[in-house]
Amino acid sequence: MQTQFKILPxxxxxxxxxxxxxxxxxxxxxxxxxxxxxxxxxxxSEAVAEEFQNSKSGKVKVTVGISGTGxxxxxxxxxxxxxxxxxxxxxxEEMVTCKSADVAYFxxxxxxxxxxxxxxxxxxxxxxxxxxxxxKIWEPAAQGKITKWNQIRAEWPDQELHLFGAGSDxxxxxxxxxxxxxxxxxxxxxxxxxxxxxxxxxGITSDKNALGYLPFAYYELNKKKLKALEVxxxxxxxxxGNIFPSAKTVExxxxxxxxxxxxxxxxxxxxxxxxxxxxxxxxxxxVGKLAxxxxxxxxxxxxxxxxxxxxxxxxxxxxFGGHSxxxxxxxxxxxxEAKL
Amino acid sequence: MTSLPTLLRLRIKKERRKxxxxxxxxxxxxxxxxxxxxALVTDLFIRGADRISLDFLLSFPSRFADKAGIVSAWVGTLxxxxxxxxxxxxxxxxxxxxxxxxxxxxxxTSIIEVAxxxxxxxxxxxxxxxxxxxxxYKFELGxxxxxxxxxxxxxxxxxxxxxxxxxxxxxxxSVREAAAACGATKLQVIRHHLLPYSTGGILTGIIIALSxxxxxxxxLVTIGALTYIAFLPHSPLSTEAPFVSAExxxxxxxVLPIQVFNWVSRPQxxxxxxxxxxxxxxxxxxxxxxxxxxxxxxxxxxxxxx
Amino acid sequence: MKQNSNTVDLESSSPLLSNQRALNxxxxxxxxxxxxxxxxxxxxxxxxxxxxxxVLVTIGxxxxxxxxxxxxxxxxxxxxFFTGTEWAPLFSEPKYGILPLLCxxxxxxxxxxxxxxxxxxxxxIYLSEYAHEKIRESVKPIxxxxxxxxxxxxxxxxxLLVTPLLQKIFPNLPSFSALSAGLVMGxxxxxxxxxxxxxxLRAVPMHLREASFAMGATRxxxxxxxxxxxxxxxxxxSFVLAISxxxxxxxxVAIAGGMQPKFTLDPFxxxxxxxxxxxxxxxxxxxHGSLGYQTIFVAGSTLLLITLFFNILGxxxxxxxxxxxx
Numbered sequence: 002m003q004t005q006f007k008i009l010p011x012x013x014x015x016x017x018x019x020x021x022x023x024x025x026x027x028x029x030x031x032x033x034x035x036x037x038x039x040x041x042x043x044x045x046s047e048a049v050a051e052e053f054q055n056s057k058s059g060k061v062k063v064t065v066g067i068s069g070t071g072x073x074x075x076x077x078x079x080x081x082x083x084x085x086x087x088x089x090x091x092x093x094e095e096m097v098t099c100k101s102a103d104v105a106y107f108x109x110x111x112x113x114x115x116x117x118x119x120x121x122x123x124x125x126x127x128x129x130x131x132x133x134x135x136x137k138i139w140e141p142a143a144q145g146k147i148t149k150w151n152q153i154r155a156e157w158p159d160q161e162l163h164l165f166g167a168g169s170d171x172x173x174x175x176x177x178x179x180x181x182x183x184x185x186x187x188x189x190x191x192x193x194x195x196x197x198x199x200x201x202x203x204g205i206t207s208d209k210n211a212l213g214y215l216p217f218a219y220y221e222l223n224k225k226k227l228k229a230l231e232v233x234x235x236x237x238x239x240x241x242g243n244i245f246p247s248a249k250t251v252e253x254x255x256x257x258x259x260x261x262x263x264x265x266x267x268x269x270x271x272x273x274x275x276x277x278x279x280x281x282x283x284x285x286x287x288v289g290k291l292a293x294x295x296x297x298x299x300x301x302x303x304x305x306x307x308x309x310x311x312x313x314x315x316x317x318x319x320x321f322g323g324h325s326x327x328x329x330x331x332x333x334x335x336x337x338e339a340k341l
Numbered sequence: 342m343t344s345l346p347t348l349l350r351l352r353i354k355k356e357r358r359k360x361x362x363x364x365x366x367x368x369x370x371x372x373x374x375x376x377x378x379x380a381l382v383t384d385l386f387i388r389g390a391d392r393i394s395l396d397f398l399l400s401f402p403s404r405f406a407d408k409a410g411i412v413s414a415w416v417g418t419l420x421x422x423x424x425x426x427x428x429x430x431x432x433x434x435x436x437x438x439x440x441x442x443x444x445x446x447x448x449x450t451s452i453i454e455v456a457x458x459x460x461x462x463x464x465x466x467x468x469x470x471x472x473x474x475x476x477x478y479k480f481e482l483g484x485x486x487x488x489x490x491x492x493x494x495x496x497x498x499x500x501x502x503x504x505x506x507x508x509x510x511x512x513x514x515s516v517r518e519a520a521a522a523c524g525a526t527k528l529q530v531i532r533h534h535l536l537p538y539s540t541g542g543i544l545t546g547i548i549i550a551l552s553x554x555x556x557x558x559x560x561l562v563t564i565g566a567l568t569y570i571a572f573l574p575h576s577p578l579s580t581e582a583p584f585v586s587a588e589x590x591x592x593x594x595x596v597l598p599i600q601v602f603n604w605v606s607r608p609q610x611x612x613x614x615x616x617x618x619x620x621x622x623x624x625x626x627x628x629x630x631x632x633x634x635x636x637x638x639x640x641x642x643x644x645x646x647x
Numbered sequence: 648m649k650q651n652s653n654t655v656d657l658e659s660s661s662p663l664l665s666n667q668r669a670l671n672x673x674x675x676x677x678x679x680x681x682x683x684x685x686x687x688x689x690x691x692x693x694x695x696x697x698x699x700x701x702v703l704v705t706i707g708x709x710x711x712x713x714x715x716x717x718x719x720x721x722x723x724x725x726x727x728f729f730t731g732t733e734w735a736p737l738f739s740e741p742k743y744g745i746l747p748l749l750c751x752x753x754x755x756x757x758x759x760x761x762x763x764x765x766x767x768x769x770x771x772i773y774l775s776e777y778a779h780e781k782i783r784e785s786v787k788p789i790x791x792x793x794x795x796x797x798x799x800x801x802x803x804x805x806x807l808l809v810t811p812l813l814q815k816i817f818p819n820l821p822s823f824s825a826l827s828a829g830l831v832m833g834x835x836x837x838x839x840x841x842x843x844x845x846x847x848l849r850a851v852p853m854h855l856r857e858a859s860f861a862m863g864a865t866r867x868x869x870x871x872x873x874x875x876x877x878x879x880x881x882x883x884x885s886f887v888l889a890i891s892x893x894x895x896x897x898x899x900v901a902i903a904g905g906m907q908p909k910f911t912l913d914p915f916x917x918x919x920x921x922x923x924x925x926x927x928x929x930x931x932x933x934x935h936g937s938l939g940y941q942t943i944f945v946a947g948s949t950l951l952l953i954t955l956f957f958n959i960l961g962x963x964x965x966x967x968x969x970x971x972x973x
Contacts, residue, residue, distance in 0.1 A: 032825065033593075035593075037565075039932065040603075040606075040930075043568065043569070044404060044607070046569075047403075047404050047569045048404040048629070050569060050571070051403050051404055051569075051571065054571055057569075061570070062571070062572050063569075063571070063594055064567045064568075064569060064570045064571075065567060065568060065569035065570075066562075066565060066566070066568055067562065067568045067603065067930070068563070068565070068930065069929070069930045069931045069932055069933075070931075070932035071931060071932050071933040071934045071935050071940065072563075072929065072930065072935060072936075074420075074563075074934060074935070075934075075935040075936070081484075089932060092934050094934050094936065094937060098936070103898070137892060141738070141740060163812060168906050168927055169737035170737055170927050170928045170931030170932060170933050170939070171931055171932050172932040175735075175932070178631075178739070184739050184786070185739065186737060186738050186739040187738065187739035187740070188958065190733075190735045190738060190907075192905070192907075193821070193822070193823055193905055193907060193917060194905070194906040194907060195823070195900075195901065195905065195906055196606075196901065196906065196927055196930075196931075197605075197606045197610070198606070199605070199606055199607075199608065199613075200822075200823075200902065202608075202820065204822040207821070208708055208823075219608040219609050222606075222608040222609055222610075223608060226857050237397075250804060283717070293468065294404065295404060295613045296608070320949070326678075348836060353863075356864075356865045356867070356868060357947035359863055359867050359868075360865040360866055360868075361874065363769075363772075363867045364773070364777060364866075364867075366769060367770060367772065367773030368773070368778065369768045370766045370769050370770050370773075371770050371773060371774075371786065373766075374766065374770065374790065374793070374834065374837055375786075375789065375790075377793075377834050378789065378790075378792065378793050378796075380804075380808065381796060381800070381801075383807060384804065385800070390839070398668050398777075403971075406890055414933055430923055431697075432697050432700060433697075435693065435694045435698070436694070436697040436698035436699035436700065436701065439691070439694035439695050439697060440698050441699040443691050443694060443695070444698070451962065452702060452913045453698050453701060453702055454962060455955070455962050456701045456704075457704040457961055458887060458891070458958040458961070458962070459951070459954055459955050459958045460701055460704060460705060461707075461887070461891035461892070461895075462890070462891035462892075462894045462895050462896055462954040462958075463708060463726075463951065463954075464894075464895040464896075464897055464921070464925060464928050464947070464950070465895060465897060466897055466922065466925050466929060467711075467712065467925070467947050467951075468708070469712075469929075470929065470944075470947075471704075471707050471708050471711040471713055474711050475707055475711070485683075495704050498700070498701065498702070498704070499888070499891075500888060501889055502698075502701070503843075503887075504843060504846075505885050506846055506884070506886050507846070507880065507881040507885075508846065508850075510880055510881070511846070511847060511850030511851075511878070511881060512850070513852055516728035526683060526687060527687065528686075528687050528690055536771050541846065542846045542850070545791075545843065546843070547836065547845050548791050548842070549791065549839060549842055549843070552791065552794045552795040553794065553892075555795065555797070556795070556796065556797030556798055556800075557798075558797070558798075558799055558898065559897050559898065559926050559930070562857045562930060563929060563930075566787070574812055597797075598797045601797065601799055601800065602799045605799070605803060620786065620796075620797065620799075620800045620962060623795075623797055624792065624795055624796060627792070627795030628788075628792055628795060631788065631791060631792070631795065632788075635788045635791070639784055642797050642849075
């Protein structure tokens with residue numbers, strides 16, 4: 002037992018050293034802004050939070066969590082967070098929760114996230130794909146039946162089709178299924194799903210027969226490992242023909258229908274705090290540049306100006322009526338917001 | 342007719358061979374396990390060792406991979422582990438002592454034993470969900486270091502209880518009988534005879550339990566651990582009376598495994614390097630936490646002479 | 648010597664109790680004893696509460712799971728839930744059969760145990776019966792370091808290193824499989840088995856071994872026939888902890904097993920366990936409170952009930968075995 006008593010003072014000394022280090026570091030007495038929600042929007046909010054804190058030399062504290070869009074809304078509608086990162090609009094059941102807790106909010110689109118259809122660089126035959134072909138591959142009826150490349154397009158080889166995609170709990174999944182299959186969450190289930198898009202990249206790159214859909218950022222940063230297919234938006238597309246996914250085609254809306262807006266929701270009560278108001282204004286002024294840095298497509302600057310105007314004019318509520326929508330062009334979104 | 346000595350000799354040869362085979366199987370298994378560990382550590386090393394620098398250890402996270410650091414993460418991990426250790430060790434050891442020394446063979450004891458065995462198998466995220474409903478909302482402890490510490494403490498409690506019980510059980514009855522024969526009360530037997538001998542086993546349990554806790558991600562995210570936080574919790578020492586503060590318990594925080602998980606799911610290759618470096622730091626932290634216990638255990642073990 | 652008619656005066660001669668005597672030397676014997684007894688009772692109560700905490704935690708967990716799971720069964724028939732072979736609760740045509748998730752949990756736990764239990768026990772026996780003290784003292788901390796690796800790292804290790812390696816042996820192995828996840832989980836759990844078993848084996852008194860050697864037994868025979876059975880309680884405890892750990896493991900399977908629930912026991916296919924599913928949904932984009940969200944509580948409750956059943960069974964069996972033994 003004596004040996005323990007010799008070690009114990011050493012242990013306390015270590016704690017003392019560690020805590021004296023903290024005395025000189027930042028403490029959280031300053032006003033704080035709490036952000037939580039989608040892990041998709043997280044990189045953007047993190048970037049803005051970082052820059053904002055630097056500009057205020059640490060006098061305001063900003064924290065960002067990744068409980069997911071669903072978990073985040075739950076906390077948001079309880080008044081626990083100031084800002085909600087959302088990769089989809091607020092849903093009707095969440096609107097009800099917020100209303101019953103007297104939480105009013107601003108809906109602010111901040112960037113576009115596009116989905117790319119990718120194959121392995123070893124895939125030599127596919128260069129483009131139409132929306133109808135995608136539907137043929139991914140609709141629920143295709144389960145177990147569409148298993149070969151030549152069933153999609155006759156010129157393609159008689160090889161097995163290996164599918165990769167988003168997990169069924171994610172906003173990406175919801176959006177893709179709505180855009181391609183016409184109904185949210187309607188999809189075949191015999192594909193490799195993953196929470197972590199990096200693992201999908203991993204799976205697709207080495208498999209000649211792989212086909213998958215990924216967020217644009219993961220394609221952009223892995224151009225050597227993946228090959229993106231041009232998408233033909235079909236009859237409803239604003240621009241006919243095969244469109245290659247790029248920042249430009251997403252911004253001008255020609256890459257259809259696989260791009261979706263991502264949002265932040267700001268609690269009305271929080272927006273009355275000076276630091277939150279300042280943060281939101283900072284967000285809208287700088288996200289155009291910062292979104293590009295994390296491989297999201299920024300909205301045109303008109304959009305940010307309009308959003309700022311709406312925010313200052315206290316235009317509360319959502320433009321989506323409690324559900325997500327497909328193939329929204331930025332101009333349409335702009336017009337919508339103005340109608341609030 | 343083979344004679345008895347020959348049969349015996351054959352038997353002995355057979356047994357010796359079995360012994361040799363077992364020895365070599367064991368050595369191969371051990372080497373295999375160590376190789377796996379080596380492969381893991383080497384992989385992490387190759388990916389991220391060059392990223393480790395004083396800067397990395399003292400910077401806050403950032404969207405720029407080369408500027409990002411882990412100071413909020415490792416400080417958070419340390420704070421949470423202190424709470425976890427302070428809650429789980431006394432609770433677990435006391436529970437183990439009760440069950441092994443005091444408990445009578447009645448219904449309540451059976452219920453407790455089954456409950457503990459069951460809790461060991463509950464997935465960590467369910468502890469997180471329970472803690473969210475109970476600690477964060479009902480008890481209003483907030484999404485803070487204290488909630489995280491409590492949640493992890495409950496998670497690892499079964500391991501400590503089981504290890505304590507087994508450590509106490511392994512002490513021969515003769516020690517207890519001898520102490521009782523000298524007129525010692527139950528408490529005295531435990532304090533002066535059983536605990537010193539079982540310290541080694543209890544420490545093993547604590548090592549394994551705390552190592553498990555330090556690597557947990559899912560339950561902490563559920564109770565509200567952050568992923569981006571650019572400031573540290575309050576210091577436990579303060580400049581005014583009473584010179585010790587408990588503010589840090591109520592502060593928001595993040596931990597290293599969450600940081601690793603967040604960075605590894607980013608598309609940028611540089612963040613993967615950061616993740617590997619952070620994982621290495623986490624292992625170093627865990628090892629240094631374990632070293633106290635390991636050294637203690639070795640010293641205590643040397644004294645046992647039976 | 649003070650002699651009281653109803654107490655024997657051991658206290659003045661016993662060094663063990665002399666501290667008690669020092670503290671209470673101003674009191675008379677019966678009062679001293681009474682105080683001691685009250686103090687001890689108090690301590691016993693305190694220890695009891697510590698143990699009872701586990702029951703409170705269990706109740707807490709049951710409460711949280713069942714309160715969200717019960718409303719679920721107003722929408723879905725219990726029979727369909729327990730016998731359905733498709734788990735697709737978040738698709739537009741939801742299917743609520745829990746069997747695929749249970750298969751996933753079973754196959755990954757089974758694979759992990761096939762690795763961890765034998766290897767762990769063999770290494771433990773080697774360390775306690777064969778190895779030189781220096782080897783033992785250095786290897787044990789290193790193995791415990793293995794348990795210090797966060798499960799997230801193991802998950803990526805399985806995905807990025809183990810799966811490609813396995814694909815060289817089994818070319819048809821998909822990039823996510825229960826085999827890869829199960830094997831890595833097994834390695835991750837080896838320290839649990841080894842450390843606790845080795846402690847139990849070490850605690851077996853030397854004289855048992857010496858008696859066995861004196862009879863001419865080899866180390867192997869001694870280890871298997873004498874020491875192992877003597878340490879049985881500790882070894883089974885470590886086994887139970889290991890199995891529980893495997894059942895409750897989340898990250899490794901979530902990352903390396905793929906998120907495809909399949910009604911199959913084939914380890915060469917991707918699988919999803921109950922725990923991986925719970926993590927997927929609770930950290931995802933589903934609105935909390937929706938039917939899809941409730942499915943995680945239902946899945947969790949099912950897992951809890953199954954482990955409870957096995958634990959009660961195990962407890963009853965152990966009691967019977969102990970009674971027969973005694």
